[in-house]
Amino acid sequence: MTQGFDPIEVRSRIDAYCAKKGALAVGVADVQILERMSPAGHGPRALMPKVRSVISIGVGGGTAGAWTANAKTLAYVGDTETLAYKIAFGLAFYIESAFGYRAVFCPPDIDPEQGARVPMQSMKLHAEVAGIGARSMAGDILLHPEFGMLYYSSVFTEMPLASDGPMAENPCPHPSCVELYRKQGRTPCQKFCPAGCLSGTIDADGRTEESCFEADKCAEMSQQYEAIPGILMETLKAKDPLDQAMALYGPESQAIWYKLSIGAGELLALCFECMRVCPIAQQAPLSNPLKRGLARRKAAEASTEDRGE
């Protein structure tokens, strides 16, 4: 532990580190709240017994151009979560070397004892409690009013930091979604999800009343690692060598073997169609690099004018 520890200065150095590496949002989640909200064995202390702070990091989604691409392309290029993991991994090392407190990169992985749908920790819960995302009607994907859809990662540390609160207002459902819901009974994400896995209701005040996400349908569409046992089963059941070869080497199977061999993230990703039509993911003021670049250039011009240059 470093002498003269100043949590405010430390926090601003953490924010600066993450921003320099490409993060858009950083928040600190209250460990007690996470412990209360997490299922047994999945609270932060299950991973790091003396954890004092859970730092959540958010990075932006794909480029504006990626969102204009067809579904096949977007499935390959839409997901940017690797950057979030890289920043968190580096931040854990930075905290230990700069501030002298133990820190660990929180694995965004499944619990090896509990199958493919149970994560060790919920990055979404960390981000929500840290106030850098709010649950949407699109399968609880977190949305940020300024940055739209973010990807999240977390770092646990024994360093004491003041925690941030959750967002005061949930930007979802967007007013235009409420309008569509009143007219057609469905929000855009519900209407355009190709697997029909989203449903829910909006109350008279335009807030989410109920939200339902049928994860198995989404997984079938977008989490292709779940398709692998199906391919193997088809192969075992095949009655002749031709059927067996088709099960193993048919185009869809080949695509999965290819993605597996190159470690492609889209084995696990979204199909993105719910976010392609989401007004917050698409229209938030800083939701893509095009908008963020424009805002940066405008701010630089304004500051030049202020200095009378």
Ligand code: SF4
């Ligand atoms: S990722 Fe695709 S399948 Fe899953 S909820 Fe969104 S639109 Fe539906």
Ligand code: SF4
């Ligand atoms: S489209 Fe986006 S803002 Fe609208 S209800 Fe769905 S998740 Fe919420």
